[in-house]
Amino acid sequence: MLRSTRHRIRWVALLALLWLCWAVGLGEAQAGATLNIDEVIGKTRGWTIGLSTSMGGCIAAATYEDRTTVWMGFSSTKSKAFFGLSNPKWKSIVPGERYELQLTARGEGRWRGDFKGVQLSRENALLAEDLVRDFVVDIARAGALFVLYERKTIAQLSLSGSMAAIEALLDCQKDLAIAARSDGRSTEAAGTTARDGVKSDEPKSSGTGFFVSERGHMLTNNHVVEGCKVLKVVAVGDAARPAQLIARDATNDLALLKVDATPKDVPALNPRPRVGDSVFVFGFPLSGLLASNGNFTVGNITAAAGLSDDTRMIQISAPVQPGNSGGPVLDQKGNIVGVVVSKLDALVVASAIKDMPQNVNFAIKSAIAQNFLDTNGIETRSELKDKALEPAAVADLAKNFTARIECR
Known part of the structure; x- marks a missing residue:
């Protein structure tokens, strides 16, 4: 498991708070989505796992030797996934512009699709949203990923630890669903319920x-x-x-x-x-x-x-x-x-x-x-x-x- 039991209460309470924020309208920021981690939950196999208000769900990020950062995660409001790439060397990316990339995943085939430029705090990134969840899983389990733009390879990634990150994301999403089912309880109430021994039906x-x-x-x-x-x-x-x-x-x-x-x-x-x-x-x-x-x-x-x-x-x-x-x-x-x-x-x-x-x-x-x-x-x-x-x-x-x- 990514997190120990003693940390679980804190994160269920946090998830409840974030869910309330999304429910009252912050989730509308999805239209201007950017890649960020608002709260770090933990780390696994080189990946940082956390929560992103902008993306509306759980997110994982890892930076590789060529300074490329891979971002992936799931939306809490629908059964969709997102996948993003950023690198401080990619100076020509323009926020809002569309870029057609080809991803070649070793052992899993090729995929060509539209990414949009998004602005991060220190660099710009390429983001694909509303993806089928299985696509992100296929990419993660491929073991190696080649990213091409205009027939030129712009990144070659080993995706080390990516399946562990997927497992951690699933754990995060389950906690998010628990918080959602609180349906309006305050953070304090959610924490009290957990301390009182009310256990989730979700399997460990x-x-x-x-x-x-x-x-x-x-x-x-x-x-x-x-x-x-x-x-x-x-x-x-x-x-x-x-x-x-x-x-x-x-x-x-x-x-x-x-x-x-x-x-x-x-x-x-x-x-x-x-x-x-x-x-x-x-x-x-x-x-x-x-x-x-x-x-x-x-x-x-x-x-x-x-x-x-x-x-x-x-x-x-x-x-x-x-x-x-x-x-x-x-x-x-x-x-x-x-x-x-x-x-x-x-x-x-x-x-x-x-x-x-x-x-x-x-x-x-x-x-x-x-x-x-x-x-x-x-x-x-x-x-x-x-x-x-x-x-x-x-x-x-x-x-x-x-x-x-x-x-x-």
Whole structure:
């Protein structure tokens, strides 16, 4: 989490005050929006996270070696995002003028669009507003961004720490929504409510899990449930249900939950994944930003071991994001070959080898998961499915036994 619990009361009160200001008309400043941070909430991976009255929501900013500052954030009043760039060397930018830029995001394609010149305190900037939220996420997870104006590269950015900034922005937006629901309470009242122990319904963090027995046992990562006082499970099309933590294996990063529910289907665990096999990942990444009914990605098993030849893992090329942890990796027949656990920190590696690794992600082998379940007396499905399915059919199957896990 970006902020500790003892700081949360202060920021909820501040957010309530800012929301009141926006509600009575300061939000109309959006027409003359500029890029600024009125109040700093915290810092993460080189990014400053804060609140911007002018932009009407939460904002993140980071300055890179060539002095280019990247600004991104979400509006509190509508499901839109903004993205901006500034550099003191860009003397020719005229506030109010339009500039067509091309953004080339490594691994995510190209985007061409209109930016407008805006005036900052010490420099001018280029700003694009009313963007689809997914666009900003795609840019953030690209790992590298090339900015071109009139076919000339004006910035080349690594976007180091950008996904951590997205997570922090989501936390900020949730706090902003809490303040909005206070609906007119004063700052003092909001602070008193928090001190009196009224807790938000918003989850502290979230991950993914999947059913492994007809009795409602669910498998996920240990790091998904670590430190949680209350656990809830939200299956696609179902209400949130309380979950009980049954067992943990910190060494192999596995955890077993029990939910009072009967899953629509229970998958079998395939203990013999092969390098080159097609695999599919289903989960609930970036909860609150991406689709709440799950995300499905496609790739291959690229290695039979993880980092430093860790034989407990397989390496996969299917894209994963924060929130995929604990989710199933399925083969082409709908059997489980692994449990999503981590992704390579591409930016750290890039700084060492001067090249950007792509789609290097890891999953705990199903054999390790099976041993964990056997140790805890969980009877799993033994018969493997043997009919190859189309990807869409695998996705439909995964929805029947995969759920979002909310940690409070």
